Amino acid sequence: MRRLLLTIAPVALCFAVPAPAQQVDRAMVARIIDEGTTQSQVMPLVQHMTDVIGPRLTNSPQMRVAEQWAQDKFAEMGLSNVHKEGFDFGRGWSIERSSVRMVGPRPLQLTAIPIAWTPATQGALTAPIVVAPMEKAEHFAKWRGKLRGKIVLVSEPGTTRELTDPTFKRLTGEDIAKLEAYREPTYDPQRLARSADSLVFDEALAAFLADEGALAYVTKSYRDGKLLHGEGYMHQVGKTSPLPGVEIAAEDYRRLTRLVAAGQTPTLEILSDVRFDDSDAQAYNILADIPGSGGNGEYVMAGAHYDSWVAGDGATDNAAGSAMVMEAARILKSLGVRPKRTIRFALWNGEEQALYGSTAYIERHLATRPAPNGPENSNQHYYNQATRFPITRKPGYDDLAAYFNIDNGGGKLRGIYAEQNVAAMPILQQWLSPFAAMGATDVVISKTGGTDHQFMSAIGLPAFQFIQDPLEYSTLTHHSSADTFDHLRGADMRQGAIILAGMLWQAANADDKLPRTPLPRQPVATDPFATPPAED
C-alpha cells in the first residue's frame, strides 16, 4: 500500500435489503475451499517472492527477476495470455552494501539505510553534521552559507511516541462497524495541489543542498524502535538527487541532534554502495487469464501490487496480496472449470511511487483523463488524477465486470469496502456469504484509498479492496525493515486466497455484471463560503 492516502468514507446501509434471487454456487465454493486448504501453495509462493527474490523496488534487478518468475509461474499453472505490459517509469536502483557510523565524539555503528534512488558515496564519506531541519523553501535562507562540506540532517528530531495500542491486532466487530459510518466526501483542489507539491520541495531541497556544497543529507525514520524505511521518490530519469541520502533510525537521529545541542558536533562516516540500472526505463505489469466461455470480451479481475520498498522484503506490502492473487489463479485453474467471463490476474508495478501500473492499465484499456499540463513527478501523478476531468471511456470500459484488489497486509479478509457503490452492496454481500464462518462478513460502504483499485473506482468502475485484519501492518511492517516473511500467517494467507478465488468465480459467472456508480464529473464547490477543512 502506498504511504499517502486519499481516504473518503461514507453511508451506513442496512443489509436487510432483499438480495437478488441468484444463487451462490456453494458446491463450487466447497471445491475452492478444499483446493485452497489441502493443496495450498500460497506460502511457498510468498516465501519465494520475499526470501529468495527479496525486495522488489520498481525497475530494480530484483524486480526484473520477479517479473520473469511470475510469468513463468502463471504459465506453469496453465494460465492463458500470460504477458507483461510496459509503461514509462524511470531508473532501476539497488543496495549492495551500506554503513553509517558516528566516528566522533565516540564510535557508534548507527542503524541506517540509503534512501531509494539516491546516488552512491564514492567509498566512505566522512564529515561533520549540521542539524538544519527544512520543510519548505522559506527555510533555505536560514541555512545558506552554512552547509558546505557538511552532512545535513534535514528532519525535525521530534519525540518518541507512546504506543498505547497493541502491536498485533485483529479487527473486532466494533472496529468494522466504524467503517460503516458515513463521512461526506470532500474535494479541495488547493489541498490536493499542496499535497502534490511535497516532492517538488524534496527536489528543490536536494538542489539547494548541492548548490550549497553539502556532501550528503540525512532524514529521520518516522517510526521509533530502530525501524527503517528508506522511501525515496526521485526515480525519474534526469531527476536523481545530486547528493547521497540516508535515513537514520529515530533513536540514532535524535541522539545526533542532542549531541549538537549539548555543544558536541558528531562526525559521520557514510558508505552507500548503491547501483543504478538504466537498461530499461519501462516498468511492467504482469497479466494472466483464465479465459471465459462467453466470447463477449467481458472479464473480472483480481490485482495486487507486486513492487515493494527495500528496507525489508516487501512481505506484507505486498508479496502477501500478490501471492493471494497467484494462488487464487492456481486454485481456479487447477479445478479445471471454465468461467462464463474471463478471469484476469494482475500484478501491478510502480504502485509505491504513484499507482503507476494500475493507472497505466486504466489509460490503455479502460478510460482516459485529460493529460497533465507538463511532466509530472510521482506525487503530482498521484494527486493530480483526482482533479482531471472529464473522464473519457474507452471501448474496454464496459468489459470489466468487477475488480478485486488486495493490499492491506497479510491479515485475514474480514469484508470488503464497497466504495460507495450502493447498488453493488447486496450482491457483494451474497457472494461473501459462504465465507462468514471464515471471518469475512461485512460489506461496508466506505471508500479506501492508496492502492490500485482507487483510480478504477474513481472512474465509476466496480473496483473494490478487501478489509483485512491489520495484524502488525500499521504498527510494525508497512514499508519497514521488519516487513519479512515471518510476519505473515499461513492460515490468514490461505483464507485470503480462497475468498478471492470464490469472489472471482461468482463475479465471473453472475448473470449480470456488477452495477456501476454514475460516471464521476468535476465536483462543484458545494459550500463556497465554508472555512476550508483543516490539514491532516
Next chain:
Amino acid sequence: MRRLLLTIAPVALCFAVPAPAQQVDRAMVARIIDEGTTQSQVMPLVQHMTDVIGPRLTNSPQMRVAEQWAQDKFAEMGLSNVHKEGFDFGRGWSIERSSVRMVGPRPLQLTAIPIAWTPATQGALTAPIVVAPMEKAEHFAKWRGKLRGKIVLVSEPGTTRELTDPTFKRLTGEDIAKLEAYREPTYDPQRLARSADSLVFDEALAAFLADEGALAYVTKSYRDGKLLHGEGYMHQVGKTSPLPGVEIAAEDYRRLTRLVAAGQTPTLEILSDVRFDDSDAQAYNILADIPGSGGNGEYVMAGAHYDSWVAGDGATDNAAGSAMVMEAARILKSLGVRPKRTIRFALWNGEEQALYGSTAYIERHLATRPAPNGPENSNQHYYNQATRFPITRKPGYDDLAAYFNIDNGGGKLRGIYAEQNVAAMPILQQWLSPFAAMGATDVVISKTGGTDHQFMSAIGLPAFQFIQDPLEYSTLTHHSSADTFDHLRGADMRQGAIILAGMLWQAANADDKLPRTPLPRQPVATDPFATPPAED
C-alpha cells in the same frame, strides 16, 4: 535490571494496621519537591550518561569515563567520602565498527551486533552458514564433523510473537493489586543448579565450535522487530570465546534459516572490529555520602546499577536509576540539611553480569556466605548465592538502616516492594504517604529479584526496590538497541528522584531503624514427596 530473575511473591496485607506515631516531616518533603521540580538536574545528568558517555559495559573504556565523571559530579555537588571500591571482574571490551552482510544468494545488509566479549574478526570474515541449533551438550554429536570453515547459526529460528499488549504502558490499580497477592516461596536447589549451568554450556559450545574448526557463531535476537541486544557473559580473564560471535535480528536470522531450508546456502560476511582493554581487571562501585549527625555509624543508602549493555545507551537500564540516585543526592545536599543518619549513594557496577558490584559491597561491609567450591562464572555467581548458608554477619550489618534500589526503567514510581518484610510495611507506607498525589501509593508484600537489593534482602536486611510504571521497558527498551535517552520521560524521572530523596530523608531521620526479617537459614525440604515444580 539483569535478564535472569529470581522472583518470589507473597502475602496480601491490610494497611488498616495502626501506623507508628512518628510524624512525616511534610515541611521537608515540600522543600524536596520544590528543589526536585524547579531546580531539577535529572535530565541533564541522564543525558550526559547516555548520549555523551554512551553505553557503560562493565570495565569498558566508556565505563572508566563514567566512573570518573560520577565521582567528579558527586564531588561538585559537595558530597563527602566520594570514592570507588574495586572488585574482581575481568576484561574491558568495546565495539569500534561492525557489519554483517549476506553476500549470496543476494546482497543484503543485515541488522546485527557483536556479542559482548567475543573476539574481533581479522578484517572481514566470509563463509557459508550452517544452521545447527544447539541447546545442550547432547546436541554436539549431531554436528560433529560438519562445521569446519562455517559460520554456525546456533539458535532455534522460532516464530514471530503476536504482541497483543500495548508497547507503552502505565500500571493500573488492578496491575498493582496483583503484586499484593501471596505466592509461597519455592526453594529448589536442583533447579537453581540447572539455571547456573547455562553459561557452562555456552563455554562448552564455544570450545566445541572452535575444536570443530568453525569460524564464527551467530545467535538470534530474542525480540522481533529488528531489535538487538548483544548480551554475552564470557568476560572473565582466560574465559574469552575463541570464536567471534554476532547476534542477528530475528527477521534476518529466520530468513537465513528459511533460505537453507529452501535449498540455498547463504554466505555471510562478518566484520567485527571490537577491542579488549585489559589495563585493569577490577570493576568499581562509586560511593558518596551526606554525613549524618548521629555519630554512630548508622546509614541509609540508595543504589542503582550504573553499568549497561551496549546495543543502546543503557538509558532505561539503568542510567535512569543512576540519574535518580545522583539527583536525590543533589536535592538533599543542596537543601543544606544534616540528617541524623548518614545517607549513602551507590552506583553499582557489573550488575548485568551477576549483581557483582552489590554482592562485593555486601561481602566487604555487611555479611558473608560460604565461599564457592571453585571458580565461578557469572551465572553460577548469581544463582549459587541463594544456596550458600549459613550467613555470617559483619560488624557493619547492623549499621545499614534501609536500602532503596531503582532499576525498573525510567517510569514513575508507583509504590515499593516490601520483600516480605511485614514489620516494615506500615512504616514504608507512612513515608510514602506524602507522595500519593504523585502516583506512588502502594506498599506490596511481594519480593522482586534480578537487581541489586536482592542479595541484601536475602541476608535479612531492609532492602527494597520500587514499583515503577513500565512504559516500554519489557516491550522495547530493556537491554535493547532502542534503550536510548528519547525513551525516557522527564516528568517521570523528576518524580522518581523526588520520592527517592523523600524516602531517604525519612529513613535517615526516623527514631528507629527499619525492622529486619529473621536471618535467613538453609531452607529444608518442606514437601519432600511433592512433584518438583515445573520449569519456567
